[in-house]
Amino acid sequence: MVSPVQSRGSSNYAYSVARVRAMKSKLLPKETYARLVNMKIDEIIRFIEESEYKQDVDELARTYDGIDLIEHALNKNLASTFTKIINFTNGELNYILTEYLKDYDIWNIKAILRGKYYGAPVDEIKESLVAAGQLSYGKLSALAEKDSEDDVIEALQNTQYYIILKEYEKGQLWKIENLLDHMYYSSLFQTLGSTKISDRRHFMKFIRTEIDIKNITLLMRLKKYGTIDAEKSADLMIAGGLELGLAEIEKLLPLSFEELLQSLEKYSYWNAIADIADPNIDSLTDLETQLTKYSLRTAGSFSHEYPLSIAPIMDYILNKKNEIRNLRIIVRGKASNLSEELIKNQLVI
Amino acid sequence: MVGEELTTMDPSGLKAIGAGLAVGLAGIASGLGEKDIGTAAVAAMTEKEEMFGKGLIMTVIPESIVIFGLVVALLIK
Numbered sequence: 001m002v003s004p005v006q007s008r009g010s011s012n013y014a015y016s017v018a019r020v021r022a023m024k025s026k027l028l029p030k031e032t033y034a035r036l037v038n039m040k041i042d043e044i045i046r047f048i049e050e051s052e053y054k055q056d057v058d059e060l061a062r063t064y065d066g067i068d069l070i071e072h073a074l075n076k077n078l079a080s081t082f083t084k085i086i087n088f089t090n091g092e093l094n095y096i097l098t099e100y101l102k103d104y105d106i107w108n109i110k111a112i113l114r115g116k117y118y119g120a121p122v123d124e125i126k127e128s129l130v131a132a133g134q135l136s137y138g139k140l141s142a143l144a145e146k147d148s149e150d151d152v153i154e155a156l157q158n159t160q161y162y163i164i165l166k167e168y169e170k171g172q173l174w175k176i177e178n179l180l181d182h183m184y185y186s187s188l189f190q191t192l193g194s195t196k197i198s199d200r201r202h203f204m205k206f207i208r209t210e211i212d213i214k215n216i217t218l219l220m221r222l223k224k225y226g227t228i229d230a231e232k233s234a235d236l237m238i239a240g241g242l243e244l245g246l247a248e249i250e251k252l253l254p255l256s257f258e259e260l261l262q263s264l265e266k267y268s269y270w271n272a273i274a275d276i277a278d279p280n281i282d283s284l285t286d287l288e289t290q291l292t293k294y295s296l297r298t299a300g301s302f303s304h305e306y307p308l309s310i311a312p313i314m315d316y317i318l319n320k321k322n323e324i325r326n327l328r329i330i331v332r333g334k335a336s337n338l339s340e341e342l343i344k345n346q347l348v349i
Numbered sequence: 350m351v352g353e354e355l356t357t358m359d360p361s362g363l364k365a366i367g368a369g370l371a372v373g374l375a376g377i378a379s380g381l382g383e384k385d386i387g388t389a390a391v392a393a394m395t396e397k398e399e400m401f402g403k404g405l406i407m408t409v410i411p412e413s414i415v416i417f418g419l420v421v422a423l424l425i426k
Contacts, residue, residue, distance in 0.1 A: 018389035022396035088392075 009091030011199070013308040016089045020316045023081075026052055027323050030349050033330070037343050041334040045070055048327065053077050067335050068127065074324050075130045079104075081320060082132035085313065093310060096203050098134070099191055100317075105133035106180045108140050109152075109161060116149045117173050135159075149173075160187075178236060185211065185238050199310045202302070206314050208242035209298060213291050215241055215249060216269060220284055223257035243267045269294060285345055292348045296322060322348055368422035375418025382411030 028051070036044055048070055049057045056073040064072050082101055089097060108129050115125035125144040131137035146152045153165045164179045188207060192200045215237050222233050233253055239246045244267065252263055258279035264270050270277075272294035276286050296318055303315035326347050333343035390404030 012388065014385040015388040015392040019392035019396055022393040022400065026396065 008095040011089065011091040011093035013093070016085075016093060017308055017312045019088060020085070020313050024312075024316045024319060027319055028327075033326060033347055033349050034344075036327075036330050037340050037347075039334075041067075041331070044331060044334060048073070048331075056080070067331055068123075070331050071127050071328065074328055075127070076137075078320065078324050079130050079132040079137065082317070085317070089313070092197065092199055093313070096192060096199060096310060097313065099188060100203070100207075101133050102187075103133070103184060104130050105135050105159075106161070106184050108133065108135060109143075109156065109165075110177050110180065112140070112143050112152055113149050113168075113173060113176070115144065116146070116152060182238065185240060189240055202306060203310050203314065205242065205302070206299065206311075208240055209295060211238045212241040212244050212267075212269065213295050214238060215244055216264065217284075217288055217291060219249070219252055219260060220257070220287060223255070223260050224284055243269070289346070289348050292322070296348070364425050368425045371418045371421040371425065372415065373418075375415045375421075379411040379414040382414070383408055386411065 036047065039047065045066070053073050056076045057069060060069055060072050060076065082104075086094060086097055086101065108131070111128045112125055114120075115128075122144050126141055129137065129140050129144065131140055143152050143155055146155060149168065149170075153162070153168055156162055156165055161180060161183070164176060164183055167179075168176050185207070189204075192204060218236060222236075226233065234250065237246065237249050237253075241249075244252075252260055255263060261277050261279060264273075264277075269291060272290045273287050276290065281287070299311070299315040299318050303312040305311070326349070329346045330343060333346070387408045390400070390408050393400040394404050
């Protein structure tokens with residue numbers, strides 16, 4: 001067996017980076033979002049049907065229509081794009097990205113379990129599936145068709161998630177979800193963490209920034225709207241952040257929202273939110289948007305700093321995810337008749 | 350003596366070896382350069398067909414090293 005610290009062979013940087021950069025140039029430009037927000041729902045759907053998503057929309061057009069069609073097409077496109085990246089990368093690059101995209105397996109398992117728990121229709125569960133990880137869409141949709149959470153868990157017996165899933169008790173879904181998230185990050189640290197291989201170090205920097213941003217967002221939400229006790233909140237925090245380790249987070253947990261904002265001043269993330277951070281702020285959307293923008297900006301500058309490494313690929317993955325998220329917000333927002341202003345505030349451009 | 354004749358090398362032979370090395374090594378070096386640029390060009394072309402022209406030009410840029418090698422080889426001759 002190859003030890004976790006050993007490299008998985010040489011990577012095809014020239015090919016992968018050039019291809020990913022060409023793919024990035026095909027992402028929607030910033031101006032498009034402003035235009036899309038001003039369009040009517042039918043126009044938006046037509047726009048998406050004629051864009052890069054054409055093939056996915058065409059393939060699904062027989063089964064779905066309207067917003068459901070767009071939702072499925074966006075998910076399908078995300079999954080096929082990431083699968084494509086996995087297929088054209090080699091060696092170490094491929095290994096790291098495969099580990100990273102296991103995130104989607106966890107997302108899908110969580111979505112299916114949640115759907116089953118609340119008795120959602122199978123179609124609705126399938127709408128939120130993104131088969132970008134190791135589990136194929138066929139397998140996932142078969143899981144979504146199962147009758148209960150227990151049947152789903154039973155069918156996942158041969159996966160690495162079963163150790164956690166078998167502990168599931170009715171009504172305690174949040175515990176399982178939290179454990180799965182922790183498992184994902186701890187296995188990333190275990191397989192890719194302590195090493196001198198430069199790509200893994202670059203990659204871990206992305207992951208650790210992601211953890212920081214997740215923790216900060218969660219802390220802000222808990223403090224602003226929080227009703228759960230400190231012990232339960234501590235369980236939700238993810239270890240391994242770049243600037244905020246668990247020890248720092250423990251110090252932040254008992255603080256009020258105002259004190260939390262003050263304490264954040266000493267971290268680099270503060271620059272991103274300094275202008276709008278106000279203890280009396282109504283909604284956290286702006287703060288969260290700014291933090292996401294910050295992570296995208298960091299990824300961008302990192303990809304220029306290390307042009308022939310995993311950095312440009314991670315930059316693309318983050319930007320692609322963001323594009324899909326933005327399009328979904330616009331489509332869903334328009335379908336629910338939200339105001340243009342409200343939709344614009346949610347977008348990360 | 351027979352032994353002395355065998356150890357003396359013909360200068361034109363050495364020249365030919367030098368010229369061969371100049372072209373050969375320059376060829377290997379530009380090949381190495383073109384390998385990465387070529388794969389990158391193909392990658393970019395897969396996503397955007399209009400990159401064909403630019404890709405082709407970029408791919409042949411290291412070819413100039415071989416031309417330098419060839420010039421040196423001709424000078425040696």
